[in-house]
Amino acid sequence: MNTTPEHLLVVDDDADIRDLLSRYLQENGYRVTAVADGRGMRAALAAGDPDLIVLDVMLPGEDGISLCRSVRARSQVPIIMLTARGDETDRIVGLEVGADDYVPKPFSPRELLARVKSVLRRSKALPPNLRRVELRWFRFAGWLLDAVTRNLTAPDGVVVPLGATEFKLLRTLLDHPGQVLTRDQLIELMLSRDADPFDRALDVQVSRLRQRLREDAREPSIIKTVRGQGYVLAAVVENAPP
The missing domain is CATH 1.10.10.10 (Winged helix-like DNA-binding domain superfamily/Winged helix DNA-binding domain)
Incomplete structure (x- = not known):
């Protein structure tokens, strides 16, 4: 039986949120890498594929929507978007560029944990013949x-x-x-x-x-x-x- 903890990549420029999510998700059995921006995210992805990305929309430099689009062009790793904006249009844009879920701030760590579990469960639920083949x-x-x-x-x-x-x-x-x-x-x-x-x-x-x-x-x-x-x-x- 594989006991390796699932790896989550948290991308948020707010240090308090990064620290909070890192501690909470680790306490709930996940391995967590936390970075502040797109550069850190790309470096983390180059080091290995996570099982899920928690990605803030409002980032310095390249925003979360652009980063989501870039990741989705070459990978189907599940992505949960975080945003301080509750506008439905922003939510739909995030989903259209490939996000799997969308959590508005402020949120409770417990709610995010439930979303993480749900998205990971769904990502594994599709039969192998329906999983995307990564080709260009x-x-x-x-x-x-x-x-x-x-x-x-x-x-x-x-x-x-x-x-x-x-x-x-x-x-x-x-x-x-x-x-x-x-x-x-x-x-x-x-x-x-x-x-x-x-x-x-x-x-x-x-x-x-x-x-x-x-x-x-x-x-x-x-x-x-x-x-x-x-x-x-x-x-x-x-x-x-x-």
């Missing part, structure tokens, strides 16, 4: 997606802009070509938590992505609807650089 290049039906820069290039060489949710939807489908994904699975894979604001909009996002891919809305050939089940990426996917 995706070729499909003449299209090319660079998962790091998020550039989608059409067969005629035109770069097509993608919104954050469109990118996450396409990336999720590309990770599972030929596999029918239910609506619940797509939402879980894209957002992990608090998917309700996007649940009703999933079909709209699929429609928009089909438009980006120049699909015939009546007879799409790349992203197909499987009636009563969900959606499937019907194209062959190759993982190779241009």
